[in-house]
Amino acid sequence: MRKKKKVSIEDVAHRANVSITTVSRVINNVSTVDPKIQARVEEAIAYLKYQPNISAQRLARGLNNAVGLVMPGYPGIFHSFYAIELIRGIGHACETLRLDMVFHITNGFNPLNSNNVGGIIFADIIENRKQVEHTLEMGIPCMVINNIVQDLDVSYVAIDNKAGAVMATDYLFSLGHQKIAMITGNLKTQGGFQRLEGFKESIQKHNITLPDGYTYEGDYSRRCARQATEYFFNLKPAPTAIFASSDDMALEAMSVVMEHGLKIPEDISVVGFDDNPASLYGSVALTTIRQPLFHMAESSVKHLNAMVLGKKKERVKVVLTPELVVRESCRPPKNP
Amino acid sequence: MRKKKKVSIEDVAHRANVSITTVSRVINNVSTVDPKIQARVEEAIAYLKYQPNISAQRLARGLNNAVGLVMPGYPGIFHSFYAIELIRGIGHACETLRLDMVFHITNGFNPLNSNNVGGIIFADIIENRKQVEHTLEMGIPCMVINNIVQDLDVSYVAIDNKAGAVMATDYLFSLGHQKIAMITGNLKTQGGFQRLEGFKESIQKHNITLPDGYTYEGDYSRRCARQATEYFFNLKPAPTAIFASSDDMALEAMSVVMEHGLKIPEDISVVGFDDNPASLYGSVALTTIRQPLFHMAESSVKHLNAMVLGKKKERVKVVLTPELVVRESCRPPKNP
DNA sequence: CTGAAAGCGCTAACAA
DNA sequence: TTGTTAGCGCTTTCAG
DSSP states (O other), X not given: OXXXXXXXXXXXXXHHTSOHHHHHHHHTTOSOSOHHHHHHHHHHHHHHTOOOOHHHHHHHHTOOOEEEEEEEOOTTGGGSHHHHHHHHHHHHHHHHHTOEEEEEEEOSOSOOOGGGSSEEEESOSTTTHXXXXXXXXXXXXXXXXXXXXXXXXXXXXXXXXXXHHHHHHHHHHHTTOOOEEEEOOOTTSHHHHHHHHHHHHHHHHTTOOOOTTOEEOOOSOHHHHHHHHHXXXXXXXXXXXXXXXXXXXXXXXXXXXXXXXXOTTTTOEEEOSBOOGGGGSSSSOOBEEEOOHHHHHHHHHHHHHHHHTTSOOSOOEEEEOOEEEOOSSOOOOSOO | OOOOOOOOHHHHHHHHTSOHHHHXXXXXXXXXXXXXXXXXXXHHHHHHXXXXXXXXXXXXXXXXXXXXEEXXXXXXXXGSHHHHHHHHHHHHHHHHHTOEEEEEXXXXXXXXXXXXXXXXXXXXXXXXXXXXXXXXXXXXXXXXXXXXOOSSOOEEEEEOHHHHHHHHHHHHHHTTOOOEEEEOOOTTSHHHHHXXXXXXXXXXXXXXXXXTTOEEOOOSOHHHHHHHHHHHHTSSSOOSEEEESSHHHXXXXXXXXXXXXXXXXXXXXXXXXXXXXXXXXXXXXXXXXXXXXXXXXXXXXXXXXXXXXXXXXXXXXXXXXXXXXXXXXXXXXXXX
């Protein structure tokens, strides 16, 4: 295998018989190039299979067209619909904007060399708060996703989790349910916490007092959803409806219910949160709250990019609204 | 907000009253620096919160400490345990080796500017064959993951899927099962195909002829696993055991079985493939084939890095062996 | 042990 | 429209 010398802009310039600058111009689509010369340069580029050295471009331009994505490393996050949609959304946006997406999984302690990216997106502020603060201090553009950050002047794109939970619970009430149980997500997570808040708000609004134990603290895992559901079965007035803080948990709850020989939605109604496509294909399609995860991820990249390019100086604070998707897993209770 | 000027190596040099070269030395841990000076420089670095500009370093060094990860963009891949483990493993290895992980989701047509990374890892060769060939042509170090590539001289780290499938099927035979059905994965995938091969091989080895329809072509989705299982229920001699090409599918199959009022493993045995932790927490823990996904991902990064640094010139061709994990979902058939 | 100087490959004024 | 000339921030000989 011959050691192929990297071809540089100079080689192209030679072959096309023009100056380096001209080559640079055609690379960057500066329109002031004579069509004939342009063609010659392009021929040379193709012939030599030339590809600009990004490091050199960045150095010369003084800016950096890479965005960092930092995800907290806690176990399980990766196996969540949430994380995956974020990665997809951000990846897609980067591909479109021709940005590099530099991916960091971090426990929150690595200093996170931020000089190799133009800006940073934090998939969550939990576990990475220090790094967010540091990034802010350094004046590096950054965005936090899925958290309404009040105590830090940082840009974010978030989802109104509380509103979503209210929708879900209100819907169950509207069907006539009164005995509604909830499996919460991880309450250290803002989303998890706010969904619980929304649930409580709806309950209160309807002037109901829930029996004890109608709220089970979960952590988004299927395992805890299973435990929660088993637990609900043992309650004196058993709930007629379950609101789970994620589709995954809702799905597991449905499995448990069916393993007990009960039917959904006849015996028990279930609503989830996410709109995970997996919840479409079970034996009963899940009614759920759709949150615009992909969209949120995409738009965070766009905002970040605008900040990096200096087009936007103020902080961006966006809160997206989720939406109720009615499918087959809910029905009025038998004995209201 | 003041526009904080980036601090450069020069600023550090000034403050420490040394030359740029010396600063560079301490950055790069060149041992020939006087401890006193070293301390002064480090103080300055800390004080100014200096971080080297990676683009400049790369340009000067002439090499690139970033690795590209390219994943095919077909729908669903992201929602697979497989993809996630890869990302985790590669991410982890990069973090350890202090490499940037540049993430590309691609449909296989983007030219994939390979000049901004030192080497490339292809998460699969399916859909990205052209790009692999191109990368090879350009002399850029690269590795293919999870594919034993015969018709291209490229490095790979793969898993012996066939052997895994043989293990699974042999195990079922060893319990006394004869009527074993299989739900395959996507057969366009090498893994999917080879697992089917392994299944067939084991069957043949045991001198059995399977009834028609005992092999259902799936695609790794839960949906198809559901269809497959329903389908198996209608077969004349119904199977007593099911081998699913992924844990996800196995889990779904188990759900369907239980929805039919049957018990696992009493009525039907199930074995999966993956060792997805999700399969630990159902009502019945799944017996499965563990494949070293994380390890495979990690080691691909290490090999690639060695190639990038020129420490390794030959192709690397590694095939890892999976392993049977016996849990609770299998048992001898009732009427053998 | 330390520093001066020459690039790495490219962009961006400024001239021509 | 094209070319000349400085750098971008850092590493790396090569002297001192």
